[in-house]
Amino acid sequence: MDRIRIRGGAPLNGTIPISGAKNAALPLMIASLLTEDTLELVNVPRLADISSLLRILSNHGVDHTIAGKRPGQTTETGQTIRLSAKTIIDTTAPYELVSTMRASFWVVAPLLARLGEAKVSMPGGCAIGTRPVDLLIMALERLGAQIEIDAGYVLAKAPRGLKGGEIAFPKVTVGGTHVALMAAALADGTTVIENAAREPEVVDLAACLSKMGARIEGAGSARIVVDGVSRLHGATHEVLPDRIETGTYAMAVAMTGGEVTLENTRPELLESALDVLRQAGVEVSAVNEGIRIRRNGGGIAPVDVTTDPFPGFPTDLQAQFMALMTRAAGTSRIRETIFENRFMHVQELARLGARIQLDGETATIEGVDRLKGAPVMATDLRASVSLVIAALAAEGETMVNRVYHLDRGFERLEDKLARCGAAIERVSG
Ligand code: UD1
Numbered sequence: 111m112d113r114i115r116i117r118g119g120a121p122l123n124g125t126i127p128i129s130g131a132k133n134a135a136l137p138l139m140i141a142s143l144l145t146e147d148t149l150e151l152v153n154v155p156r157l158a159d160i161s162s163l164l165r166i167l168s169n170h171g172v173d174h175t176i177a178g179k180r181p182g183q184t185t186e187t188g189q190t191i192r193l194s195a196k197t198i199i200d201t202t203a204p205y206e207l208v209s210t211m212r213a214s215f216w217v218v219a220p221l222l223a224r225l226g227e228a229k230v231s232m233p234g235g236c237a238i239g240t241r242p243v244d245l246l247i248m249a250l251e252r253l254g255a256q257i258e259i260d261a262g263y264v265l266a267k268a269p270r271g272l273k274g275g276e277i278a279f280p281k282v283t284v285g286g287t288h289v290a291l292m293a294a295a296l297a298d299g300t301t302v303i304e305n306a307a308r309e310p311e312v313v314d315l316a317a318c319l320s321k322m323g324a325r326i327e328g329a330g331s332a333r334i335v336v337d338g339v340s341r342l343h344g345a346t347h348e349v350l351p352d353r354i355e356t357g358t359y360a361m362a363v364a365m366t367g368g369e370v371t372l373e374n375t376r377p378e379l380l381e382s383a384l385d386v387l388r389q390a391g392v393e394v395s396a397v398n399e400g401i402r403i404r405r406n407g408g409g410i411a412p413v414d415v416t417t418d419p420f421p422g423f424p425t426d427l428q429a430q431f432m433a434l435m436t437r438a439a440g441t442s443r444i445r446e447t448i449f450e451n452r453f454m455h456v457q458e459l460a461r462l463g464a465r466i467q468l469d470g471e472t473a474t475i476e477g478v479d480r481l482k483g484a485p486v487m488a489t490d491l492r493a494s495v496s497l498v499i500a501a502l503a504a505e506g507e508t509m510v511n512r513v514y515h516l517d518r519g520f521e522r523l524e525d526k527l528a529r530c531g532a533a534i535e536r537v538s539g
Contacts, residue, residue: 112517114510114524116501117533118483121368124530126359128375128400129155129521130188130349133426134311136213137288138318138349139163142172142193143220144296145322147344153188154349158517159211164191166207166214170221171199188349198225205231205262212285215243218266219289222255223296228266232259245283249290252277253297274299274338282307282419287334288315294336295324303334309420310379314350321345353379355520357427358495360384360403361434362527364392365503369404370530377401382423383431389413390434410434412442412477419448429455429496436464437503438477445472455493458486462500462508483508488515495520502532509537 130153140163142149154160164174177190201221208214208231221228232243243264247257250266254273258265274297277290287307292315294301306312308330316329322345325337356375363370364387377384377396384394384401391411393404412435417425425448435442436459446452453473456466461484465476483506488494494515501508510516513536516523524534 111511112513112539113537114498114513114516115535115537116483116498116508116510118481118502118504118506118508120502120531120533121366122363122370122502122527122530122532123368125371125373126526126530127373128351128356128359131155131311131314131352131354132157132159132519133354134314135160135349136163137216137292137311137315138347139167139191139193140216140220141292141315141318141322142167143170143195143198143217144224144292145342145344146196148192148194149322149344150190150192150346152190152346152348154191155188155352155521157519157521158514159519162211163214166203166211166217167193167195169200169203169207170217171195171197201225201228203228203230208233215246216285216289216292218246218264219250219292222250222266222268223272223293226268226271230264230266232262232264245279245281245286246289249277249279249286250293253293253301272297272338274301274336276302276304278304279306284309284312287312291315291319291326291334291336294338295319295326295342296340297336297338299338301336301338303336304332306332306334307419308332310350310353318345318347321347351375351379354424354426354492356380356401357383357424358430358499358520359526360387360392360394360401361427361430362499362502363403364390364405364410365434365437365499366532367405368530369402369406371397371399371402373400375400380424382421383427386413386415386423386431390438410438410477412438412440414443416445417448425449425452426492428452429492430499432456432466432473432475433459433496433499435475436466436478436481436500438475441474441476443472443474447471454489455496458489458493458497459500461486462504464500480505482506485509485511488512491515491519495523498523498534502527502534
C-alpha cells in the first residue's frame with residue numbers, strides 16, 4: 111500500500127492546475143445511460159473513482175474510449191472520455207461493484223427511466239455516517255416507480271415508463287437531486303423538484319442533460335422544473351472545475367504561507383470558503399488564470415464555521431479547514447450539520463499535536479504554536495487530505511498511511527504540491 115511522506119515547514123509558491131470536478135464527472139458519466147448515442151465528456155479527472163465507475167458502467171454494457179492526447183495537451187489537461195450506452199445488457203448493479211463507490215447507486219435513475227427496470231444494491235455503510243438512500247427512493251416513487259427492497263437490493267420497476275410528478279425533498283440532497291433530474295428527463299410530463307440542491311455539480315449535470323435534449327428550468331435554484339422528453343441524444347460537455355480541490359489547495363497555501371495561483375478554476379464556485387479564508391487573514395484575489403492565494407507574514411486568525419448545503423460552507427472542506435485552524439492564533443468552532451460522524455480526522459490531527467474537543471456536531475479547536483510530524487492514517491477522502499495540510503506545516507516528518515483514499519479524489523496531489531516547493535513524496539509498496 112502506498113504512503114505519502116511529508117517534511118513540513120516549506121511555504122508553497124507557484125501555480126497549481128485544478129482538475130475537473132470528480133463530483134460532477136460521476137453523475138455526468140452516469141447520464142450516458144440515458145441515451146443510445148455517444149456522450150463525450152471533456153476535462154474528466156484521472157482518479158480511482160472514475161475508473162471504478164467506468165467498470166460499473168461497463169457491466170451495464172456501456173462502451174467507452176479514452177481519447178489520446180492532442181497536440182498541446184499535457185497530463186495536466188483532463189481526459190476526454192466517450193461513453194456509448196447503445197445496448198444495455200444488464201440492469202443489475204451488484205453489491206461487489208456498488209459497495210466500492212456510493213455514487214454508483216445513482217445508476218438506478220437512468221436505467222429505470224430508459225428501460226423501465228433496475229436492480230441496484232444498496233450502497234451500505236460509509237465511514238462518514240449512515241448516508242441512507244430513502245430520499246432517492248422517495249423521488250423515484252413520486253415519478254411512479256414501484257420499489258421493493260429485497261436482500262440488500264433496490265428493485266425498481268416502471269413497466270409503462272415514469273410519469274412526471276412533484277418531488278419535495280425534506281432535506282437538501284445532492285444525490286437525490288441528480289437522481290430526480292435524470293429520472294424526470296425521460297418521464298412523461300412535467301416534474302417539479304422542490305428544495306433541490308443548488309450545488310454547481312447539479313447545475314453542470316442539468317447543463318449537460320439540456321445539451322442532450324432535456325428540458326430543464328431553474329437548475330441552481332431550489333425549484334427545478336423538468337418537462338420530460340421521449341428520448342435524449344448525444345452531446346459533448348466539459349466537466350466544471352473541482353471546487354473542493356480548489357478549496358483544499360487554497361487552505362494548504364493558507365497553512366504554509368506563500369503565494370500560489372490556482373489555475374482553471376473560478377471563485378464563484380466556492381465564495382463561502384474563500385470568504386472564510388479572508389477572515390482568517392489570507393489574501394484571495396480573482397485573476398485571469400483563476401484564483402490567487404497569498405499569506406505572507408501575518409498569522410492565521412481563528413474563524414467559526416458551520417457546514418451547509420451550497421452556497422454555504424461545504425462539508426467536503428470541513429476537515430481541511432479544521433487542519434488550518436489547528437495553527438490559528440486562538441480558538442475556533444466548526445459545526446458539521448451535513449454528516450454525523452464526519453470527524454474521523456480529529457484523532458489523527460491530535461497525533462500531530464492539534465488540540466480539538468468534540469461535543470456532538472461541534473468541534474472546538476484551540477490553535478497551537480506548532481505541530482509535530484508523526485505517522486497518521488487516512489480514514490476517508492477529505493479527512494486524508496486534511497492530514498496532508500497539517501503535515502505541510504508540522505515540524506519534521508509525517509507519514510500518511512492508506513493513501514488509496516486520497517487517490518480516489520485528488521489527482522497527482524504530491525506532484526502538484528511538490529512543484530510549489532513542498533517536501534512531499536509517494537513511497538510505494
Ligand atoms: C454528495 C457528494 C459528497 C458531499 C455531499 C454533501 C458526490 C459524489 N458526493 O454526496 O462529496 O459531501 O454531496 O455535499 O457528489 N440523505 C438522507 N437520505 C437520502 C440521501 C441523503 O437522509 O436518501 C442525507 C445524508 O445522510 C446527508 C444529507 O442528506 O446527511 C446530504 O447528503 P447528500 O447531499 O445526498 O450527499 P451525497 O449526494 O451522497
